Each structure stands twice: as C-alpha cells, then as structure tokens.
Amino acid sequence: MAGGGISLRELDGRPVSDLAGVGDRKAEALSRVDVRSVLDLLTYYPRRYLDRTREATIGALAVGEEGMVLVRVERVSARRTRGGRSLVEVRVADDTGTLRLTFFNQPWRERQLSEGTEAVVFGRLDRFRGDVQMTNPVVDLVGDRTGRIVAVYPQSEAGGLQSWDMDTLIAEALRRVMMVRGFADPVPTAVRDRYRLVGRAAAYGGIHRPGSMQEVAEARRRLVFDELLRIQLELVQRKVDLERTARGIAHTVDGDLVSAFHERLGFELTVAQRRTISAISADLAEARPMHRLLQGDVGSGKTVVAVSALLAAVQGGHQGAFMAPTGVLAEQHHIGVAGLLAGLTVADPSTLLGSRPLRVDLLTGRTPAAERRRIAADLVAGGVDILIGTHALIQEGVEFGSLGVVVIDEQHKFGVEQRAALRAENSDGTVPDVLVMTATPIPRTAAMTVYGDLDVSVLDELPPGRTPITTEWVADDDDAVWAAVRAEVAEGRQAYVVCPLIDESEALEVRSAEEVYAELSQGGLADLRLGLLHGRVGHAEKEETMGLFRSGAIDVMVATTVIEVGVDVPNATIMVVLDAARFGIAQLHQLRGRVGRGEVASRCLLVGDAPTAEAEERLKALVRTTDGFELAEVDLDLRGEGTIMGERQKGRNDLRLASLRRDREWVEAAREVAIELVGDGDGLAGHADLADEVALFLGEAESAFLLKS
Ligand code: ADP
Ligand code: MG
Numbered sequence: 208m209a210g211g212g213i214s215l216r217e218l219d220g221r222p223v224s225d226l227a228g229v230g231d232r233k234a235e236a237l238s239r240v241d242v243r244s245v246l247d248l249l250t251y252y253p254r255r256y257l258d259r260t261r262e263a264t265i266g267a268l269a270v271g272e273e274g275m276v277l278v279r280v281e282r283v284s285a286r287r288t289r290g291g292r293s294l295v296e297v298r299v300a301d302d303t304g305t306l307r308l309t310f311f312n313q314p315w316r317e318r319q320l321s322e323g324t325e326a327v328v329f330g331r332l333d334r335f336r337g338d339v340q341m342t343n344p345v346v347d348l349v350g351d352r353t354g355r356i357v358a359v360y361p362q363s364e365a366g367g368l369q370s371w372d373m374d375t376l377i378a379e380a381l382r383r384v385m386m387v388r389g390f391a392d393p394v395p396t397a398v399r400d401r402y403r404l405v406g407r408a409a410a411y412g413g414i415h416r417p418g419s420m421q422e423v424a425e426a427r428r429r430l431v432f433d434e435l436l437r438i439q440l441e442l443v444q445r446k447v448d449l450e451r452t453a454r455g456i457a458h459t460v461d462g463d464l465v466s467a468f469h470e471r472l473g474f475e476l477t478v479a480q481r482r483t484i485s486a487i488s489a490d491l492a493e494a495r496p497m498h499r500l501l502q503g504d505v506g507s508g509k510t511v512v513a514v515s516a517l518l519a520a521v522q523g524g525h526q527g528a529f530m531a532p533t534g535v536l537a538e539q540h541h542i543g544v545a546g547l548l549a550g551l552t553v554a555d556p557s558t559l560l561g562s563r564p565l566r567v568d569l570l571t572g573r574t575p576a577a578e579r580r581r582i583a584a585d586l587v588a589g590g591v592d593i594l595i596g597t598h599a600l601i602q603e604g605v606e607f608g609s610l611g612v613v614v615i616d617e618q619h620k621f622g623v624e625q626r627a628a629l630r631a632e633n634s635d636g637t638v639p640d641v642l643v644m645t646a647t648p649i650p651r652t653a654a655m656t657v658y659g660d661l662d663v664s665v666l667d668e669l670p671p672g673r674t675p676i677t678t679e680w681v682a683d684d685d686d687a688v689w690a691a692v693r694a695e696v697a698e699g700r701q702a703y704v705v706c707p708l709i710d711e712s713e714a715l716e717v718r719s720a721e722e723v724y725a726e727l728s729q730g731g732l733a734d735l736r737l738g739l740l741h742g743r744v745g746h747a748e749k750e751e752t753m754g755l756f757r758s759g760a761i762d763v764m765v766a767t768t769v770i771e772v773g774v775d776v777p778n779a780t781i782m783v784v785l786d787a788a789r790f791g792i793a794q795l796h797q798l799r800g801r802v803g804r805g806e807v808a809s810r811c812l813l814v815g816d817a818p819t820a821e822a823e824e825r826l827k828a829l830v831r832t833t834d835g836f837e838l839a840e841v842d843l844d845l846r847g848e849g850t851i852m853g854e855r856q857k858g859r860n861d862l863r864l865a866s867l868r869r870d871r872e873w874v875e876a877a878r879e880v881a882i883e884l885v886g887d888g889d890g891l892a893g894h895a896d897l898a899d900e901v902a903l904f905l906g907e908a909e910s911a912f913l914l915k916s
Pocket of ligand 1: 506670
C-alpha cells in the first residue's frame with residue numbers, strides 16, 4: 208500500500224465496534240444510519256458547520272434580522288392549535304435576554320428541547336403579541352463542544368444519535384488512524400500538486416474537525432475530487448478494456464447502399480446529421496467495436512442516422528438490430544424504417560437477379576409463434592437484414608447470422624440491456640458495434656459522468672422548415688385555452704390534451720384521463736371529435752385511435768404520457784398540458800415535441816398553478832426556451848444529479864459530497880486524470896491501490912468486469 212498508510216479498504220474492514228465507546232447499543236444505532244465500518248463513519252459527512260465566530264446574542268439581534276444565537280432552554284410547552292396543528296413553544300435565554308421559539312408541526316421538539324438543553328438556533332427574529340420570537344428556526348444541539356467551527360451531523364431520531372455522538376466517534380476514529388500509520392494516499396503526488404489538493408489526512412481531518420471554513424473548503428475539494436476520480440477511472444477503464452479486448456467488425460463503409468438510402472430521402476441531411484454519420488462511419492470502419500451515444504433533441508432526425516449505421520452493416524453482408532424500449536415504439540419504428548427503406552435491394556448471389564429486396568422484420572412479445580420461428584430461421588441464414596424489436600432481441604438469445612450493428616433507442620429507459628448488447632457475440636467471436644440514442648439531452652459534465660464509457664455525438668441542429676413552438680403558461684379555468692384549441696381545429700389542425708400526471712398509481716391516472724375526456728366531450732369541446740389514449744387502452748384500440756388521429760378523423764387526442772415518445776402527426780399544432788406543474792422538465796420537453804412537427808407554427812399551453820418556487824422555475828424555463836440542452840442545465844440546477852446518476856450507477860453511491868452541478872470543473876479534471884492514468888495500455892492494472900478503491904466504492908461485481916484483462 209502506498210506510503211505504508213492505512214487504505215480505505217482496511218478502514219472498511221474495521222467494524223465501528225472496534226472504537227472505544229462503541230458498545231452493542233451504539234453499534235446498533237449507527238447501523239440504522241448505515242454506519243458499520245470505520246470507513247462508513249469517516250464518510251458520514253457533516254450536514255453543515257456552525258461558525259461560532261459569527262454567533263450573536265439575543266440582546267444584539269434586531270427584529271426582522273436573521274441570526275444565530277447560542278441559548279439555553281428554560282421552559283417547554285406543547286399544545287394543538289385550533290386548526291389541529293401541533294404547536295411547541297420553547298422559552299430560551301442567554302445572558303442578554305429571552306426569546307420564544309415557536310414550532311409548528313414538529314411535536315418531537317418537546318422531547319428534543321428539554322429544560323436545560325443548550326442549542327444553537329438560526330432564524331429570523333420577529334415580534335408577536337409583544338414578545339420577540341423565532342418561528343420554526345433551525346436548531347442544532349451542540350452539547351459541550353468547543354472550537355470555532357463546529358461540524359453538525361445529520362441526526363437520527365430513531366437511533367437516538369446526536370450530532371455530538373458522531374463528532375466524538377469520528378474524532379476517535381481519526382485519532383486512531385493517525386496514531387497507527389496515517390492514511391494511505393493512492394492519488395499520485397504529481398496529480399495532487401497540479402490541482403493543489405490536500406492529502407487524505409488533511410481532507411478527513413478538515414471535513415470533520417476544521418479550524419476554519421477555509422479548511423473545510425480545501426478538504427471538500429479533495430474529497431470531491433476523489434469521488435469523481437473513482438467514477439471516471441471506472442468509466443475510462445471500462446471503455447479502454449472493451450476496446451482492447453473485444454474484437455469488432457471492420458465494416459466496409461464505402462458501399463453504395465447508404466448513399467442510395469440518402470439519395471432517396473426527400474430532404475438534404477443537416478450538417479449535424481452528416482457530421483454524426485461520418486463519425487459513426489469512421490468507428491464502423493475500424494476493427495474495434497463502436498460504443499457511441501447519440502444525443503439529439505426530439506425531432507433532430509436521429510432515425511436517419513440510426514438507419515444509416517444499420518445499412519452500413521447490411522451493405523457488408525452483416526445484419527442490424529434496432530431496439531426500442533417498448534413494443535409499441537418498436538412497431539412504430541418498424542413502420543417508419545420499413546417505409547424509409549422500401550425499394551432498396553441488397554446483393555444476393557443465390558437469386559437470378561443477384562439481388563433481393565432489403566428485408567426489415569419486427570420481433571416483439573406480440574409476434575405470433577409461427578412468425579417468430581420463421582424470423583429465427585431466416586435470421587441465422589442471413590435472410591433478415593434489419594430486425595426491429597424490444598430489448599428481448601438481445602436478451603432472449605435470438606441468434607443472428609452475423610450481427611454487425613446494434614442501435615438502442617431511448618437509452619434512458621434501459622440500463623443493463625445496453626451492457627448485454629455490448630457482450631453479444633457472434634459465432635466467430637466478433638461483437639457488434641453499438642449506437643445508443645437518447646432524446647433526453649443531458650449536460651456535458653453529466654454525460655461525462657453517466658456515459659463516460661461511451662463516445663458522444665450530438666445532433667445540435669433541427670432540420671430546416673420547422674417553425675418554433677410558442678409556449679405559454681396559463682391559469683387554470685382559462686376559457687381561452689379551449690378557445691385556442693377550437694380555433695386550431697377550425698383551421699383544420701389537430702390538438703393534444705395531456706392529462707395530469709399521477710405518479711402514485713396508473714389506475715388513478717387512467718381514471719383522471721377518463722374524467723378529463725368525459726368533461727371535455729360534454730363541455731368545453733363538445734362539438735369536436737375526441738379520442739382517448741392511456742396506459743390501459745388495449746393494443747388494438749390504441750392502434751385504431753392512433754390511426755384515426757393520423758388520418759384526421761379525430762380532432763383532439765386526450766392522452767396521458769403514453770404519447771411522450773414516438774408519436775408523429777405533423778398536423779397536430781397545439782398541445783394543452785393540464786396541471787403542468789406535476790411534470791418534470793424533461794417530460795414536458797418530450798411531450799411538447801409532439802407538436803411543431805410540420806410547417807405550421809405550433810403552440811403549447813401549460814395549464815395550472817405552480818405550487819412551489821421550483822415548479823415555477825420549471826414552467827418558466829419551458830416558456831423561455833425550446834432548447835433541450837438549455838433545459839437540461841436548468842433541470843440539473845433545480846434537481847441535482849440524483850435522477851441522472853440513478854440510472855446507471857450501481858453499488859455504493861459514491862457521490863456523497865460531489866455535485867455534478869457545483870463541481871463541473873472537477874468532473875473535467877477527474878476525467879483528464881483518469882485518461883492520463885488508465886488510458887494507456889495497462890489501465891488500472893498499473894495502479895493497484897486506485898483499482899482497489901474503485902472496486903471498494905463502486906462494487907465488486909462491476910469491477911470484476913472492469914479489471915478482467
Ligand atoms: P428524432 O427521432 O430525433 O426525434 P426523427 O428521426 O423521428 O427525429 O425525425 C423527425 C422528423 O424529421 C421525421 O419526420 C424525419 O423524416 C424528419 N427529418 C429527419 N431529418 C431531416 C432532414 N435532414 N431534413 C428534413 N426533415 C428531416
Ligand atoms: Mg426517434
């Protein structure tokens with residue numbers, strides 16, 4: 208181990224009960240907050256810090272001002288308000304005066320703030336019936352800790368652990384580590400110097416027992432860097448490893464099938480499409496397998512790019528697979544792709560003419576057994592050129608003659624399947640090239656973190672001739688909404704009405720959609736032809752309704768989010784989203800992408816109040832811009848990274864301090880360092896201690912895959 212210090216792996220092997228002062232009861236309490244090892248304890252980071260140099264006194268605080276005061280509890284009383292809310296009133300004092308704290312709906316404060324307890328309270332001082340008071344202030348019990356900066360830990364009500372318990376235990380853990388061998392530091396000195404990062408001892412010491420806020424900041428920088436570096440090491444290693452060990456197919460990319468396809472399109476490719484197609488061609492021509500992510504906003508024309516990649520495989524005598532997240536989407540892709548490819552032929556020496564029509568088949572859970580058997584036979588023999596379906600294509604061991612390219616659509620709905628695709632091997636040991644596509648743009652640093660094992664292409668340009676969508680946020684019960692819908696329909700256009708999102712239950716959502724449908728068909732839109740689509744509409748009925756909408760026989764489609772992806776009706780020019788504040792930014796953006804698909808200017812009306820400031824920000828962002836990447840940045844700012852990371856990160860979640868939002872520049876730094884450290888031939892093998900840490904934090908199974916070589 209580097210420097211002979213104690214590794215994090217060793218600390219992980221040490222139960223907290225090894226520490227002085229941790230008996231069975233305390234160990235049990237700690238385990239309830241997932242602290243079992245000394246490492247868990249050291250990575251149980253403070254929630255915030257009290258800077259005691261900034262403490263005020265009750266006497267010095269002015270009414271209307273915010274402040275922090277150290278007080279002693281004198282009296283506690285609890286009762287209920289007339290409205291039935293719990294109300295705890297606490298009289299507190301310091302040497303300069305007394306103050307009342309009022310807590311609504313926090314009945315446990317009565318027990319927490321027993322007489323004689325010392326606490327630091329933050330809040331705004333106001334005056335109520337002649338007394339000065341703070342309403343629902345932030346309270347930290349500090350015990351008898353001294354020091355200028357006091358770390359405050361998340362407290363656990365259930366476990367009965369107080370902030371100072373954690374403080375004492377962590378101090379003991381740090382003391383023991385330093386007394387024995389100190390911390391090992393696997394990050395090379397040159398890297399630490401370059402980014403002016405403090406050592407591990409200073410980092411763990413500074414985050415838990417800082418002498419100043421400056422020390423906290425330095426400690427945090429180091430620990431953030433470590434977290435991000437571990438993730439990047441894993442991702443870069445995975446990428447390097449796959450590139451080195453897997454044998455891909457060197458496709459012939461200069462055949463004429465792809466160009467024939469492009470010539471038959473009724474439009475010119477956009478610059479972004481051409482750029483992306485040529486990056487993909489370069490990947491395909493090489494013998495190492497491609498792993499590329501294609502990000503492109505709704506309507507940016509990803510399908511043409513995907514089909515170009517599939518055809519590159521087909522023209523060299525291989526096959527292509529196109530996977531969609533649901534059977535319905537697979538069916539839609541099948542219709543679309545078969546349409547695009549109608550009339551194209553491929554070489555086939557066994558026929559009289561030396562060629563036969565290019566064949567595109569569909570395989571989903573609904574494919575009848577006989578058809579399934581036929582497809583399976585033709586696939587092995589090479590008679591099927593492109594197979595479209597759900598991820599079952601790969602999972603169920605469907606056998607291809609020679610699978611050359613796999614396209615996975617709407618990657619954000621998958622996860623593990625992509626991994627399976629990467630490992631799908633042909634009988635000669637080659638693996639297919641893989642293109643994953645997503646219409647949910649994510650910010651650059653987030654993409655680096657979540658998709659860091661892939662190369663990334665971006666379709667950052669919409670095909671010409673689209674008229675931008677105007678988005679308005681309007682109040683509920685606004686008759687203008689239905690007037691607007693009626694006006695569009697009077698012009699021969701069509702509309703979507705999206706029903707409120709109900710996360711808790713599909714049944715409730717279906718019911719609400721049915722209610723909206725009933726209400727509109729009897730009231731606001733009684734004179735129009737309405738259709739209804741939701742998750743429980745049977746397949747045949749869904750097809751029929753969609754068909755009627757496509758042909759113009761339905762004016763207004765009342766729907767749930769089932770129309771989020773893949774629905775393409777250019778004549779639909781207005782969308783009304785009811786109770787829009789219930790939806791997330793990405794979802795609203797996807798929904799809105801259903802309009803604005805034709806030549807005519809489209810509108811999107813977001814209806815209803817915003818119950819929170821965050822919801823208001825979301826709706827305003829959608830009104831302000833239709834740029835998916837800009838919206839993705841806003842989303843990251845508002846929601847943090849949890850949702851993005853959740854999709855791919857398995858094992859122990861190692862983003863405890865780091866934020867993809869606040870620490871953008873550290874994501875880039877960590878990636879650079881990871882490429883520098885493992886991007887060459889040996890990979891992590893040359894950095895055993897770092898490799899061990901990656902395995903420790905990101906899960907053994909994951910790293911077994913990583914480290915095999
Ligand atoms: P995405 O899957 O990225 O949302 P699609 O591939 O479904 O977008 O394309 C949206 C629409 O734009 C389709 O009707 C497609 O035929 C059309 N389209 C794609 N590329 C172009 C282009 N270069 N010029 C004009 N129209 C295009
Ligand atoms: Mg698409």
